[in-house]
Amino acid sequence: MGAFDQVAHGAIDHAECAALGIAPEQVTDFSSNLNPFGPPSSVRAALSALDPAPYPDRSCLRLRMRLAHLHGCEPDRILVGNGANELIHLIAHTLARPHATALVIAPAYGEYEHASRLHQMQIVEVRTQPEDGFRCDITTLSAAIRRINPRLTWLCAPNNPTGVSVEPAAICDLARLCADCDGFLVVDRAYHAFQRGLRDLRDPLDEGSPPNLIRLYSLTKSYALAGLRLGYLIAHPAIVASIGRFQPAWSVNSAAQAAGLAALADTAFLPATLPQVWSASDDLETGLRRLGLKVWRAALPFMLVHCSNGAAVRMRLLQHGCVVRDCASFGLPEWVRVAPRQPEENARLIDAWKEIV
Template identity: 60%
Template sequence: MDAYKPVVHGALDEAELARLGLRADHLIDFSSNINPFGPPESVLQALRTLNPAPYPDRSCLHLRRHLAAIHHCQPEAVLVGNGANELIHLVARALGEPGATALVVAPTYGEYAYASHLAGMRVIEIRSTVGNGFQPDLAELLLTIERLRPRLIWLCSPNNPTGVNLSVTTITELAHTCALHQGWLILDRAYLALGRDETGHDPLDHNSPSRLIRIYSLTKSYAVAGLRIGYMIADPDVIAATARFQPAWSVSSAAQAAAAAMLHDTGFLATTLPALWDASSELAQNLRQIGLTVWRAHLPFMLVHCDNAALTRQQLLVRGCVVRDCTSFGLPEWVRVAPRRPSENARLLAAWRDVHARTQV
């Protein structure tokens, strides 16, 4: 695969739809891991009252102060970005070194490898499989770190696309091993807030090892992916080194206003997450009743086994439903499905029953 080829993502692609003669407003998107019960009214109100004339706050000072209070750190330990994706690329540029090794714990989000390649790094994957419950082999990971001494180690937990969540003990042990060999553990926490037992706090706030960098997203749980807002937490010197690569005004006034509204809205996640998990459980059960194999772990989205992920996606797409072909994750026999509201899930089930019935003929 071309290391510099753009990464495949979920969500609706207007160029693809135009080629197929389809309209986005006729489709239901199950390919994006976004809370279907958002955005909250508090965010919409903040956007309605926003004055778009002034430049944004370049340093996101007020937002960083709020995030620092949540995570029990200094504002200097927080960097706000144009989505978690920007931060991934900034970290790779700031800390990566041409010719050095980047270790990716896979299957996982494709931008880690892409950003590392763009920084001139050699990318090595260590993969888990469904046979071991998509659980990374900790012993193998530690030995690989000791052998390769990677400059960057990319870990997504809870993981996209498998939903597997590693314990704080495991993450801490990995971070300590990275530190022993002068590496950095970059931990993607983009989906932490969607966990069934979400508390609003990351247990790593109280036990964050050195050389651990944590990246968070605010767009998934609050359904504001179009605004692009994320942040990272690390030692202040790492934040300063990373911020040097960030363009001025990277985070818009709209994104900052929406983030402030989200963080002050304490009721939205408490209300919607139980409904999201109920919808997820019902959808998984109904998919299994069709005869499909479903994998779901610590997140509401799920993997569904099929003979050919690309074909299954196409068959469902022409029936009005978009799922995520996981071939780009190295899982060509799986599609990822993010639950939506019950009425929308019913449309997906009807489409899948039709596909399944036709393949059984």
């Protein structure tokens, strides 16, 4: 990837649909890792009541106070952004050094590398492998950190696209290793709440994280708010202040803030819907395996499906009204990523796949 190349993403591509003569509203999106049972009704009510005339609160004070209560920290440790994507780029803008090293634990979200390259960093990957169950070998990773002294280390845990997680204690150990070389560990926790069987949605990393650990969270995944763009980071107050200096004023609009507050106030939503997400995932995985497909699923409800050519399978499914995520941009060209949706939609995908196998 070059510094100015576009990063591949999931979701329905309206320009692609137009070129193919496909109506986007006729396509079911299995490429986006969202809660298919959201957003909460309270969010729709909050948006309906919103007055769009006033400027938004540029400090996101109420939302930061609510998030601080959730994570057991002070509001000055939280920066709210226009999606986690904005925060990834703000982190790189603030902390990158030209010609320093950015270490990416891959496969991973492409914006980590992209944001680092934009600031003239050298990219080094430590890749997990399918034959090892995409497991992140902490010993190997620790040795790499000691050897290359990265300024920024990017870790997605639980991982997108593999779903494999890393123990909180290991994350803290890695952060301390990064500190020894004056580096920062950025851990993307966007999918933390989706892990199966969580009895407490609070993050274990809330307790005693090292000061050079920066944690990224998204409210768009588990609450299905992707169209509003809403994420936040948690870090040491000095790091938050430094990153915040580069954030444009009014970056987070009033609709996103209102939706975030409404979603967080609805404490029954995630406990009610996450078991439904996992039930849908179980059924979808079973249906795909019955077609003779090789399926990989770990700690998250989305899954990888092995095929001879991921891009070709994606296109053929799109022509049947279903879009999945071609994983070539993750360095996995023989896989596609599939996120579960509601049962009747999952059945539609199974029927479409029957037509192409």
